[in-house]
Amino acid sequence: MKYLHEYRDPALATRLSREIHRITTRPHVLMEVCGGQTHAIVKYGIDELLPESIELVHGPGCPVCVTPLELIDKAIAIASRPDVIFCSFGDMLRVPGSGDDLLSVKARGGDIRMVYSPLDAVAIAQKNPQKEIVFFAVGFETTAPANAMAVVQAKQLNLRNFSVLVSHVLVPPAMEAILSSPHNRVEGFLAAGHVCTIMGYTEYGPIASTYKVPIVVTGFEPLDILQGVYMCVRQLEEGRAEVENQYTRSVHKHGNRYAQNTIRDVFCIIPRKWRGVGEIAHSGLGLQTDYQAFDAEKRFDVTQCQTNESDECVSGLILQGLKKPHECPAFAVTCTPDHPLGATMVSSEGACAAYYRYRKHNAQTGVLNA
């Protein structure tokens, strides 16, 4: 069992597709929350296996996309310092700030290192006592435990030269913000499977009952997404609004308690600005008082940078599921992966990048080509 090909079986996919067709009697709008799910849907063409009456809109579950421009500008300012080794996950390196990106800073001589784990950044700090090591702690709840562990380890090792630039966001407040918007069209959610692996899914019960939306915790392979859609549509057709778990091989109801405790020890809930969406209360994580010494924003004197969002970019509407990438006038014209106007085109998890990479929009005919 490799958990790869089994969940991409074309025969099973066809069966699930037929079942979804069979039970669907009216239009439904579903949102998949996670950027990884968006990527899979577009890459495998899962939406093309669904009835036309089912619309999948793409949610704000791409942490790279929702990191505020100000924070990217601060990251660039910190990384440009000669005394700093700036560590980051890969896909943050290409996100443009107001004028620049981290890869350009690297080309100009900045010491910027891609890491696979925040603990690698801690190791770099131990090996380079004369430098300041800053880790760009981005992500949803999925990456928060490892980032918290890095801070815990740094404290245990009494490292004075390690800090984190925190940009953590939480999924449930974002879902509530979408549901309470007057423009909301979303009737059901495929919840982010790896977020729920950490957090469990008990916090979605109140959302489901308050807003009367089914929420299905869903994985990332084609069969996961098809089964998640099936379970969600079945609820809608039956008039139910409950939380169900499709991703049972990874997600338990109460999640990973140890990971949650680690998050709670290091982080506290704060308001957080989401790029393209605005500030959402109680939607982010910041460092607890005991760990304030590791806060890079406080350690470095990065003055408020002049942030300039592109006027053309409609990332915010895309992140809220109000527009699709090909409905943006700049898509594939002035906004491409080589010249991105906003984060949804830069990040490989972003909806615009996924659409550009796996489909192309014929600007003249208005038809998606693939």
Place this chain on the structure above:
Amino acid sequence: MNVPGLETEIQPGMICPVPLNKYPHVLLAHGGGGRLMHQLIETMFKAVFRSNELHQDHDAALLTIPQKKIAFTTDSYVVQPLLFPGGNIGTLAVNGTVNDLAMAGARPLYLSIGFILEEGLPMATLWQIVQSIQKAAQDAHVSIVTGDTKVIDRAKGDGIYINTAGIGIIEHEQTIAPREVCVGDSIIVNGDLGNHGMAIMAVREGLSFETTIESDCAPLAELTGRLLAEGIDIHCLRDLTRGGLASALNEIAAAAHKGITIEESRVPVRDEVACACELLGLDPLYVANEGRFIAFLPADHAEEALRIMRQHPLGQNACVIGNVNEEDSTTVTSKSTLGIRRILDMISGEQLPRIC
């Protein structure tokens, strides 16, 4: 430590001819034009590469080439890490240039080699690389006939950079170029993909998988030569290096102005490579290779081409992966395992592992 004299032929596997206890690292003086540089060139490079042309002691190699069309190419190699499972920068430097000649339909004959060594490079590492270069040259049936050596200050390089230029001869009448690609052509690949890129990444990033992934670095000229010698009508050849299969297909589609479709289920990828890619969120279609190529040929030649290729060690897993299917197009599409077509675009920059 014994140091063979200048007149003694150095065989691979022998001890390093530059005395390691006296010179454990490359010094600036090894590129200074004086006695130390002379010793390095004579006792290591010329003794190991041992072509007649090198021992002419000219500033240029005097070569006799049959009156045929010749192919000429150059490439530079800057890989980190210098040593990796399945090869090193030296084997890359030979095979990369040999393969460029092979993709032009040429039989490689001669290579030049230029070293830029960083002061402080361990001499034992240089010795290992030089021996690998000679072994790779022997395996590829090419001679190293001329070269150059420079040493740069410590911290101004990355250990060693190598440039190789190569000359090959064309021994057939076929025109092999993207413009020859036709609608209806089959596309064949000689083996499984993604090994080199993942081998490098594993070492570079300190990722240890349960199975060691080895680079597929290998010379392809013998394989392409057999296809040409057996009269297979080849329209285009392209080796799959940086950017992987997807980038090569896009380059050909753009140059030929023809649309291409492949079937993902037909593209061979070893399980270990597929799993490593999944862990990191990478697409094997975009991962680098160093011993793999694609051939565009008329569909009715495909079966015979596969028969010939599968008799060679580097073509045992050769298979048809797609075809050229559209005029006046530059689009490459891929049919997924679910039967849905998606664009296989040229990647912008490098693939970056995903956050979550």
